[in-house]
């Protein structure tokens with residue numbers, strides 16, 4: 597994959613993100629995985645992608661309220677569902693609200709994947725991993741509320757043009773920092789791609805979408 601143009605600059609970011617909280621995160625996640633006891637965990641990432649929905653979910657009306665979140669605008673969408681910029685009407689801040697299509701059944705692979713995403717990402721506390729606020733349900737609608745990343749996906753940046761080498765290395769180093777944190781906690785992301793990486797307006801890279809994550 598070509599992320600950059602030009603020749604190598606002098607930037608050599610060292611990737612080191614060791615923390616003592618990793619063991620606790622790993623144990624909590626392992627306990628929850630054992631409790632879930634799902635074949636989902638044994639499936640390879642490509643199989644899971646095939647199992648989970650690929651139809652484009654319909655958009656919900658703006659200003660619609662789900663839980664205590666008011667939908668403001670669409671922030672993006674993927675195979676699983678639509679992500680909205682939403683207002684948290686209790687804390688009066690904007691969040692990203694990822695919503696599963698309503699027709700998803702209680703024991704569907706989509707829902708298992710959705711819960712796994714929330715669990716895996718919330719076990720990790722790192723500036724390069726998106727922060728999960730809560731997972732919730734309003735009627736038959738399941739949602740994850742998380743930190744709103746104001747910026748662009750790496751895919752959008754690449755479509756706009758090749759990245760300068762210095763910028764590409766900065767992004768790669770931040771991705772490596774986030775992944776190192778996840779790996780320390782025993783979590784493999786398994787779906788790293790430009791659509792699942794966002795670069796905020798102030799230059800922070802955030803790893804999104806732990807829906808296919810697996811405990812190693």
Ligand SMILES: Nc1ncnc2c1ncn2[C@@H]1O[C@H](COP(=O)(O)OP(=O)(O)OP(=O)(O)O)[C@@H](O)[C@H]1O
Nearest residue numbers: 671672673674675676677679692743744745791805
């Ligand atoms: N926290 C966030 N802040 C801002 N935008 C976001 C956030 N999370 C996701 N998005 C946007 O929504 C898009 C889809 O999000 P995400 O990858 O989590 O969905 P998905 O349905 O699981 O995708 P996939 O097709 O990889 O399964 C992202 O590519 C991004 O544009």
Ligand SMILES: [Mg+2]
Nearest residue numbers: 674791792805
């Ligand atoms: Mg995605």
